[in-house]
Amino acid sequence: MTIDSVLSERLAAGLRDIPDYPSPGILFKDITPLLADPELFAASVDALAAAHRAGTGAEVDVVAGVEARGFIFGAAVALSLGVGFVPIRKKGKLPHTTVSAEYTLEYGTAIIEVHEDAVHPGQRVLLLDDVLATGGTAEAAAGLLEGIGAHVVSVSFLVELAFLNGRERLSGRDVKAVLSY
Numbered sequence: 001m002t003i004d005s006v007l008s009e010r011l012a013a014g015l016r017d018i019p020d021y022p023s024p025g026i027l028f029k030d031i032t033p034l035l036a037d038p039e040l041f042a043a044s045v046d047a048l049a050a051a052h053r054a055g056t057g058a059e060v061d062v063v064a065g066v067e068a069r070g071f072i073f074g075a076a077v078a079l080s081l082g083v084g085f086v087p088i089r090k091k092g093k094l095p096h097t098t099v100s101a102e103y104t105l106e107y108g109t110a111i112i113e114v115h116e117d118a119v120h121p122g123q124r125v126l127l128l129d130d131v132l133a134t135g136g137t138a139e140a141a142a143g144l145l146e147g148i149g150a151h152v153v154s155v156s157f158l159v160e161l162a163f164l165n166g167r168e169r170l171s172g173r174d175v176k177a178v179l180s181y
């Protein structure tokens, strides 16, 4: 067994499958057991940061994350990489002037927003979230960031639900996932 597969098994053991949540037919990947375990939480953040460093090697200026679960990993990875964090929030939560996007995700629709001045033109952004399902959220978030002048260098996830083909929505982008199902 390789080191990577040992790490993958450890991280996977921190996830819990919840059938039919939040609606019938959805198999929800619950990250809360992993978050409650300090070693697993740290290992997941290390794995996300390491995957980024080992990838294209592109330096980033900031990490962006989507409310709410993307904040947990995004903020931690930003600290690990020594860069700032840009919050992309659900509608109505950001106090300054925003740009917004409506999108569909695996179990509904939502609107996300970012401050219009959240990045400087050309700033290199690593977009981070916990789960890649249909890719609707990440596609909308990347589009928002690019709409305010960011260069989205890479899009990374702790978990990819590959059977939902989210990567197709992100084609042409550098997409990474620590765990894939």
Ligand SMILES: O=P(O)(O)OC[C@H]1O[C@H](OP(=O)(O)OP(=O)(O)O)[C@H](O)[C@@H]1O
Pocket (backbone or CB within 6 Å): 066, 067, 068, 069, 070, 104, 105, 106, 107, 110, 129, 130, 131, 132, 133, 134, 135, 136, 137, 138, 166
């Ligand atoms: O690939 P998609 O089909 O777009 O789904 C992925 C998104 O769904 C979840 O967020 P959710 O909107 O449930 O919000 P939460 O983080 O507040 O739980 C998850 O954290 C991703 O952001």
Ligand SMILES: Nc1ncnc2[nH]cnc12
Pocket (backbone or CB within 6 Å): 026, 027, 028, 029, 030, 105, 106, 107, 131, 133, 134, 161
């Ligand atoms: N099946 C799923 N589990 C956890 N988060 C999700 N976000 C979208 N689909 C999801």
